[in-house]
Amino acid sequence: MAQPRLEFRKVTRSFPGKGRGRGLVEPLVAVADVSLTVADGEVVSLIGPSGCGKSTLLTMAAGLDRPTKGEVFVDGESVEGPNRHVAFMLQKDLLLPWRTILENVELGLEIRGEPRQSRRAKAKEQLARCHLDKFYNHYPHQLSGGMRQRAALARTLAVDPDVILLDEPFSAVDAQTKMILQSDFGATFAATRKTALFITHDLAEAVALSDRVLVMSHRPGTIIRELTIDIPDRANPFARRQDPRMGRYVGELVELLHINERGDQAPNHGGNAHD
Amino acid sequence: MTSLLASLMRPGVFGSLLLAVAFAAAWEWLPGLAGIPPFIIPPLSDVLAESLRMLRIDALITHTGITLAEVAVGFLLGCLLGMVVGYGLGMSPTAEMMLSPYILALQIAPKVAFAPLxxxxxxxxxxxxxxxxxxxxxxxxxxxxxxxxxxxxxxxxNLVRSFSAGRFQIFWKLEFPASMPALFSGLRIASTLAVIGVVVGEMVGGNTGLGYLLVFGEGQANTAMVFVTIILLTVIGILAYAAVIIAERSVLHYLPKRNLGPA
Known part of the structure; x- marks a missing residue:
């Protein structure tokens, strides 16, 4: 097999215990001994209970945080800090309110010192792909939540990353917008052949959008199961949702996460601001 | 023209105008009716007459100009200094930790008490x-x-960092523009305080500016003169505040407009 685009090799991340100075407090182990690979052009979802360290994995892949133990590789290079290969996208669109949509999409290229002409052209190309070509000069507050999230995707794609990291990008929009965005994203990932690691709480979303789903355990988070989604047509999440195998996969994930046994902690119900 | 007339007829604006007329009338006639002597509250007409006298004899325009210039210079320098130190400390948490107790002490000290010094x-x-x-x-x-x-x-x-931004880029692309709304609410407060600072300085020493006229009028028991000076100081304060508002409108144009009702 070719070299994986993204690889976690025995990654552990712990944070110093709270209450320093008042005796020894055990450090908080967010993720323990996680190994995973994402191949070129593959979309892999990461699901797990709240607080299992999914987002911690993502910040390490983005180079914003370093593992306590182990290493993260992107394109075979050890991740030492933010780099050109990776871009991330969160639940919040993080559009800068004082910039127009076009200027927001240009942000990454601008920071990287790309000349004005070419960064403007690239930004327009991505906005057109995301069906926002009529909104170049609008400000973020003038757009709906779904449009803003598409603008955030355009900004992510504009820097042409090899790997896209997504942390629950659809969890702040309403159910219908969510389905439309999922279908947009599915088509875009297929068309651009981007590699993506995708965190979500929504089991159906994970199955509909991914080639593989990785299931994480409670803290300290580690990968307990890998599920290969054997349904064709990843580019079209709508079609996938119609497939009879869809329900089986979701059922399997429900079993794995013991959702049916713990009514109190259904993972798609909630604030996971802490993980 | 019709729009001007229409805006004048809006209930809020109309009420404001009505209030102004009522206030002027009350100022002119109420003190006399209530038996308050003019050296306590001079009627409006006395104050207007006094302002004309001051224009001719007391070089009112020169004094007003001096105060206005001092306010403008003091305001600009103070804002510049506040921004430099604010952004500087914001960039360096260590410096902030080191300096914060002293800054707090200086902040609590009544600034006008420094005027005699x-x-x-x-x-x-x-x-x-x-x-x-x-x-x-x-x-x-x-x-x-x-x-x-x-x-x-x-x-x-983190987003800006993920694009490999350096410290200065984080400041320039993100922190500086993100601070604009807060900066402007600081500037609004500062614009009115600048007038206070200058007037106190003028009252304490010297023979120029409206603060000096204020003390001079007091010494002469010329109540109308004091009133004229207070009004002019207020006008200067309004000018400073308006300048901030105009700058704020052009800088913060991207903020959603607050719903102010039908225009």
């Missing part, structure tokens, strides 16, 4: 007045800027 240092010149204004303007600007720097969304910082 500055007069002793710099004599009867414009400098002590400007310096008091600088000192009093500095804090609201610095505190607001520093607060805004501290509360920039961490995820936004």
């Amino acid at each position: 500055f007069v002793m240092w710099f004599g009867y010149t414009v400098y002590p007045k400007i310096l008091v204004a600088v000192l009093i303007v500095f804090f609201p600007v610095m505190v607001n800027v520093l607060g805004a720097m501290r509360t920039v969304d961490r995820d936004m910082v």
Whole structure:
């Protein structure tokens, strides 16, 4: 097999215990001994209970945080800090309110010192792909939540990353917008052949959008199961949702996460601001 | 023209105008009816007459101009200093930790109490007045800027960092523009404080400016003169405040307009 685009090799991340100075407090182990690979052009979802360290994995892949133990590789290079290969996208669109949509999409290229002409052209190309070509000069507050999230995707794609990291990008929009965005994203990932690691709480979303789903355990988070989604047509999440195998996969994930046994902690119900 | 007329007829504006007329009338006639002598509350007409006398004899325009210039210079320098220190401390948490107790102490100290000291240092010149204004303007600007720097969304910082931004780029692309709303609310407060600083400086020493006229009028028991001076000081304050508002409108144009009802 070719070299994986993204690889976690025995990654552990712990944070110093709270209450320093008042005796020894055990450090908080967010993720323990996680190994995973994402191949070129593959979309892999990461699901797990709240607080299992999914987002911690993502910040390490983005180079914003370093593992306590182990290493993260992107394109075979050890991740030492933010780099050109990776871009991330969160639940919040993080559009800068004082910039127009076009200027927001240009942000990454601008920071990287790309000349004005070419960064403007690239930004327009991505906005057109995301069906926002009529909104170049609008400000973020003038757009709906779904449009803003598409603008955030355009900004992510504009820097042409090899790997896209997504942390629950659809969890702040309403159910219908969510389905439309999922279908947009599915088509875009297929068309651009981007590699993506995708965190979500929504089991159906994970199955509909991914080639593989990785299931994480409670803290300290580690990968307990890998599920290969054997349904064709990843580019079209709508079609996938119609497939009879869809329900089986979701059922399997429900079993794995013991959702049916713990009514109190259904993972798609909630604030996971802490993980 | 019709739109002007229409805006004048809006209930709020119309009420405001009506109130102004009622206030002027009350000022003119109520004190006399209530038996309050003119040296306590001179009627409006006396104050207007006094202002014309001051224009002719007391070089009112010169004094007003001097005060206005001191306010402008003190305000600009104080804001600049507040911004430099605010952004500087925002960039360096270590410096902030080191300096914060002293800044707090200086912030609590009543700034106008420094006026006599500055007069002793710099004599009867414009400098002590400007310096008091600088000192009093500095804090609201610095505190607001520093607060805004501290509360920039961490995820936004991470986003900019993920594009491999350096420290200065994070400041210039994110923190500085993100601090604009807070900066402007600091500037609004500062614009009115600048007038206070200058007037106190003028009252303490020297023979120029509206603060001097204020003390002079008091010494002459010329109540109308004091009233004229207070009104002019208010006008200067309004000018300073309006300048901030105009700048704010053009800088913060991207913020959603507050719903002010039918225009």
